[in-house]
Amino acid sequence: MDFELSPRAQDYLTRLQDFMDSHIYPAEAVYARQRLELRAAGQEHTVPPVVEDLKIEARKRGLWNLFLPGEGDHGLSVTDYASLAEITGRSPNLAPEAINCAAPDTGNMEVLHLFGTPEQKKQWLEPLLNGEIRSAFGMTEPDVASSDATNIATRIERDGDHYLINGRKWWISGSADPRCKVMILMGKTDPDGHPYRQQSMVLVPLDAPGVEIVRPLPVFGYQDQHGHCEITLTDVRVPVGNLIGEEGGGFAIAQARLGPGRIHHCMRAIGMAERALELMCRRASERIAFGKPLAAQGVVQQQIAESRMAIEQARLLTLKTAWLIDKHGPKGARKEVAAIKVIAPRVALEVVDRAIQVHGGAGVSDDTPLAAMWAGLRTLRLADGPDEVHVRSVARAELGAYGTK
Numbered sequence: 001m002d003f004e005l006s007p008r009a010q011d012y013l014t015r016l017q018d019f020m021d022s023h024i025y026p027a028e029a030v031y032a033r034q035r036l037e038l039r040a041a042g043q044e045h046t047v048p049p050v051v052e053d054l055k056i057e058a059r060k061r062g063l064w065n066l067f068l069p070g071e072g073d074h075g076l077s078v079t080d081y082a083s084l085a086e087i088t089g090r091s092p093n094l095a096p097e098a099i100n101c102a103a104p105d106t107g108n109m110e111v112l113h114l115f116g117t118p119e120q121k122k123q124w125l126e127p128l129l130n131g132e133i134r135s136a137f138g139m140t141e142p143d144v145a146s147s148d149a150t151n152i153a154t155r156i157e158r159d160g161d162h163y164l165i166n167g168r169k170w171w172i173s174g175s176a177d178p179r180c181k182v183m184i185l186m187g188k189t190d191p192d193g194h195p196y197r198q199q200s201m202v203l204v205p206l207d208a209p210g211v212e213i214v215r216p217l218p219v220f221g222y223q224d225q226h227g228h229c230e231i232t233l234t235d236v237r238v239p240v241g242n243l244i245g246e247e248g249g250g251f252a253i254a255q256a257r258l259g260p261g262r263i264h265h266c267m268r269a270i271g272m273a274e275r276a277l278e279l280m281c282r283r284a285s286e287r288i289a290f291g292k293p294l295a296a297q298g299v300v301q302q303q304i305a306e307s308r309m310a311i312e313q314a315r316l317l318t319l320k321t322a323w324l325i326d327k328h329g330p331k332g333a334r335k336e337v338a339a340i341k342v343i344a345p346r347v348a349l350e351v352v353d354r355a356i357q358v359h360g361g362a363g364v365s366d367d368t369p370l371a372a373m374w375a376g377l378r379t380l381r382l383a384d385g386p387d388e389v390h391v392r393s394v395a396r397a398e399l400g401a402y403g404t405k
Contacts, residue, residue: 001320001323002323003079003316003319003320003323005080005083006076006077006080008075008076008080009076009077009080009081009083009084012062012063012066012076012080012084013083013084013087015061015062015063016063016084016087016088016099017087019057019058019061019063019098020087020090020091020095023054023057023098024054024091024094024095024098025091027050027053027054027094028091028093028094028369030048030050031048031050031051031093031094032366034048034049034050035048035225044176044216044223044225044227045176045177045178045216045223045225045226045227046177046178047177047179047225048225050094051094051097051098054094054097054098055097055098055099055100055131057098058098058099058100059131063098063099064099064100064131065099065100065101065109065129066081066084066099066101067081067085067101067106067260067264068106068109068110068113068129077322077326078260078263078322078323078325078326079319079322079323079326081263081264081322082263082264082267082318082319082322083267084101085101085263085264085267085268085271086267086268086270086271086274086315087271088101088268088271089267089268089269089270089271089272089274089275090271090272090274090275091275092268092271092272092373092376093225096268100129100131101264103173103261103264103265104135104136104137104173104174105128105134105135105174106261106264107137107257107258107261108128108135108136108137108184109125109128109129110256110257110260110261111184111201111244111253111256111257112124112125112128112244113125114253114256115244115245115249115253115256116244117241119241120203120241120242120244124181124182124203127181133179133180133181133182134174134177134179134180134181134226135174135180135181135182135183135184136172136173136174136175136180136182136183136184136206136229137172137173137183137184138154138169138172138183138184138185138186138204138231139152139169139186139254140169140170140171140172141153141154141167141168141169141170142168142169142170142230143168147385147386147388147389148389149186149199149251149254150195150196150198150199150251152186152187152188152199153167153168153188154166154167154168154169154185154186154187154188154233155167155187155188155191156185156187156188156189156200156202157189158189158240159237161239161240162237162238162239162240163189163202163237163238163239163240163242163243164235164236164237165185165187165202165204165210165233165235165236165237165238166233166234166235166236167187167232167233168230168231168232168233169185169230169231169232169233170217170228170229170230170231171217171228171229171230171383172228172229172230172231173224173226173227173228174226174227175206175213175226175227175228175229175231176213176216176224176226176227176228176229177225177226177227180206180226181205181206181207182203182204182205182206183203183204183206183231184201184202184203184204184244185201185202185203185204185233186199186200186201186250186254187199187200187202187250188200189247189248189250190247190248193248196251196252197248197249197251198248198251199248199250199251199254200243200244200245200246200247200248200249200250201243201244201245201249201250201253201254202238202242202243202244203238203242203244204233204236204238204242205238208236208237208238209236209237210233210234210235210236210237211231211232211233211236212231212232212233212234213229213230213231214229214230214231214232215229215230216228216229217229217230219375219376219379220374220375220378221375222372222375222376255330256330258330258337258384259325259329259330259333259334259337260325260330261384262337262340262341262384263318263321263322263325263337263340265341265344265345265380265383265384266314266318266321266340266341266343266344266345267315267318267344269344269345269347269348269377269380270311270314270315270318270344270347270348272348272352272373272376272377273307273310273311273314273347273348273351273352274311275369275373276307276348276351276352276354276355276370276373277304277307277308277311277351277355279355279359279368279369279370280303280304280307280351280354280355280358280359281295281304283355283358283359283362284297284300284304284358287358294358300358303354303357303358304354306354307350307351307354307355310347310350310351311347311351313343313347314340314343314344314347314348317336317339317340317343317344318340318343318344320336321333321336321337321339321340324336325337334393334397335393335394335397335398338390338391338393338394338397339390339394341384341385341387341390342381342387342390342391342394344380345377345378345380345381346381346387348373348377348380349374349377349378349381352370352373352374352377353374355370356370356371356374
């Protein structure tokens, strides 16, 4: 098992780190100011201009679509990309989108790349790869327990050369952004079929008649620029050609989508944890309490040490999972994918919480990125399935060797 970066990946890492130092970190204050201005103008979910500037610079540097094997000439493995994803996690609002590697677009591009028809790729994948539009993924629903995807209630019914869609979705990330033009929607085409063959995926343009964005949902009071929306679909008609793959293949496609995507999420979480630890160490070194720096206090030293040890463990497990995906595909790393989905957000959340504690009142304000990081990381314990579901998957994998599930 070898986690050493390939020479090509090391080159990309060097270039990405330079881009972060020269452009991303300096742009964070600009992004915050522009968001305030847009909010005051009633444009909460319009992208700040600095993001488009960063995308242009990233493309000039060849830092573009690095997550997707087989596209472009980067030739990176999942293991190679994992280390790049970690770096982008240090500035989650800017870096992933600047290099066109932001969720949910990454997962949607993977779906279209693997399962899309030539027509679907031309209409939707190409503009996504070019960073011209954004997209959404419509799975979660408010009226059912979405931790069990077989619960999905949205109906996709064949009507001649079209599908008729009725349902209600929420927490549909990215859908408030005016650049979001299409949603990959998961619903039921065969409610009476096998539990894992009832679902299908179809492409739904957000401007289709019957699609209504009801509201963007805040996360612990934060309104994400791209938005996490509740959406209703009432007699929405889309051509049969908008079906991705085959009828009944939605569950399998969703599983294929989530494997590499969870590597991305987890490594970005580790990147947030690294930045939080860095901020904690700086604060502890500079802040004086009871006549000496916080860094001289035993309790603070323990918080720093525990954070470093936990980050290293989470990173190693995530890299192992990426390596397994490279060697055996997502199915060959199913247990490990479930494990990192629990461990990485849990560790990152603990590190950020310690950093907030060391910062005192400043830690819960917007003067540091820590409070927003905490809010984002806490949602990861629910997104793509709650911790309890993934713990159950790990337990079943372990017990399976003993004939018990």
